[in-house]
Amino acid sequence: MPFRLRRLLQNRWLIGAICGYFLLPSVALGAWPAPRTIDEDRLADAGLRIIDAEHATLVTDFASSPEVEVLPQLIDLALPHWQRRFRVKDKKVEDWRLRVYLIKDEAKFRALGLWPNQSQEFLHGLSLGYEVWLRQQPTDYYQRHLLLHEATHSFMSTLLGSCGPGWYMEGMAELCGTHAWDPRSRELRLGVMPKSREAAPHWGRVALIRKAIDEGRALSIDAVMKIDNRVVLPSESYAWVWALSAFLDRHPAYRDRFRQAPGWVLSENFNRRFRAMYARDRTQLDQEWRLFIESLDYGHDLAREAIDFNPGQPPAAGGSQRLTIQSNRGWQSTGVAVTAGQPVRISAKGRYIIAHDPSGAPWPCEPNGVTLDYHAGRPLGELLATVDAGDGAFTDWRPIGLAADYTPPATGTLYLRVNDAPNALADNEGSLEVRVKAAKQNDQ
Template structure:
């Protein structure tokens, strides 16, 4: 590639010397028209000019025509490339076949899942079945010689999709290879109706691909599961979201608030650039989509997102979530991030979005007492503090953390037989959550008690320290008294 174009002539079956049937003529005309429109899309996406909305490749009843080149498979072998094909994926690769033979049937299983959960793809005008061509690349020079790399303006680090095709670099971990293939497949599925124009916001576009690509491949591949939360890091080596978020939180907590990494929900929903460049951005996008699919209070609105393909369809679905819930979600966002762990129980561990309005401690009502359940995650103390206000927290009670081989009885200072996040399990912890979140609050060990000073207008939340994956093993409550100073 010297001029930014792809030379696929040696791999396409020649047409100029063929006696094409009427059906072939029609198919070729459709392919040619599609290529012209896709060229416009490429130039628009890369900033050559702005494509009018009327040319946004929108189809009301049909998906876009299949834009893939026909490949000469015998020619491919001369370049050291192999082809594996299933109903939904034609895979061209130079990776050993024993390492990738599961990818096409896994793509078939993903297609069925996407049809079920996001709605069916429309037919195309030629009446052909939905199928994607994927290029899994170990040695790029082989694909370059075969003329199969994407245009230079579509360079990629890990993977890239365009129309009914995607390109991805080989990964050194089996799970990561499958995950990246599924991620790009989801993009192709969702953009086969309108192309790359008028797409939903970046966090949703990338987050939904990450969400469904997180999978468990079963022995019977057709029964594989997608859109899951891994039960543990084992067998999911190379899956990054939780690891990235925990790493980022540690970095954020090591900085002063004024220099903190901005972890607000606003930054996730409205990133400063038009593309993601870090694993952290993909992790946060995944976490928001996962929350949408799993938080009990968001479940009534999830069905509105099923058929989202365009930005306007997304905005219409988003508007069905009441404004007060969206505002509160921004407040509890840091509580959610600190709760994310493989195998977590959403019902027990996700913070409530809508809670009773918190009250101020006043001279007339200087104290309050709340019970904090050991089998639940972050729980509101029901009070709000102003910047500079001081409180004293006193904790008491006995409760059980873990029930195997027998219940471990803990008091508010926790028990040092086991630790979670470098603190004793069973320890009462607190978080002062800003009412105008622009920084990442830290978890504060409380134990039997301590004094706190609010550094911002905030709410007090409490929990008993333990892994969110093990809260169902806990029982009992701690009594917490909060006194105005």
């Protein structure tokens, strides 16, 4: 091992708790040593098997099963995804190959010299250049997640030369590890938003964020960016870096900028460049982040929840503003500027589809909502109002229904939506007509 790399390995370990990995923040391209030599006969005598794919070799003491046999092939299927995301050309990956150790009996691997020389103990998985170690996980989904998480570290460290700062390094591994796999069609998708808890058993990131929110421990974007994987991280930290990466990667207003970040992983100014990139709309970014984490759910539809910020104008004296609110979108600007403490009268009419029952029959709805189901403690489909300013922007809302006075808690632009979960907007149909005017004294 070159002296320069040996010193780096000795002095710059990064430790992570969920995956228990040890990985360098920056190693010169080409500096990682090739995987250690293996003696196939000795492995076979010890009860270990070798399973090869084009870009990965799996060494394991697991019994043969479809779930195990497919693991090295998942690396082949993930490679084009990583190439596109991290902007790595075909020529650079032609000879790229990963060695994966899937471990049930640790002693066998130690006896054969297949244990990482420099590491301390790791809880679940470990990535060192072209080698990855994985312990047995409770579900097939989470075994694949762990493989893709650690392999993302390996791809970035060997082909980009770094994984960037801790939050980005772990966020990208969590993002790429969160996948959908169809064994029949052999289709693998990375960076998905799991549709349900059952679709991602033992993953648990959504539940960890929900628990933190319920306990008043919401993290700002800046707080997530301070997560430092040079110390042992709790499970919740992995949930936060996943949430930020997923939010930025899937939001239509922020994703193109976020996807430029792989080009900065070697820069000491990564975080400074990140902040500068979002400086012009940072207030809106922070508001939408807070909305995202407070309403986070499986299948969260960020495309429909995305807010089209449109500053309002004060209504003409004695006049009113008429507008249409779509039932299949999140918060929508009314184009009406409001003043803190000065009420406006909001009235609405129309019929729209807010859901479908299991047979496919639609649930018609009017602005008062339906009591067949509730969301956030209010009737499903009810018209809601908020303002885009103050601490409660988009999270502190008031029910309107068919008509009500709304007293803004802050000066800003009035926004409206129908009450529905962020994973249930896609099957809504239709719109409602809304009128906004200054409230008269006798209307209050």
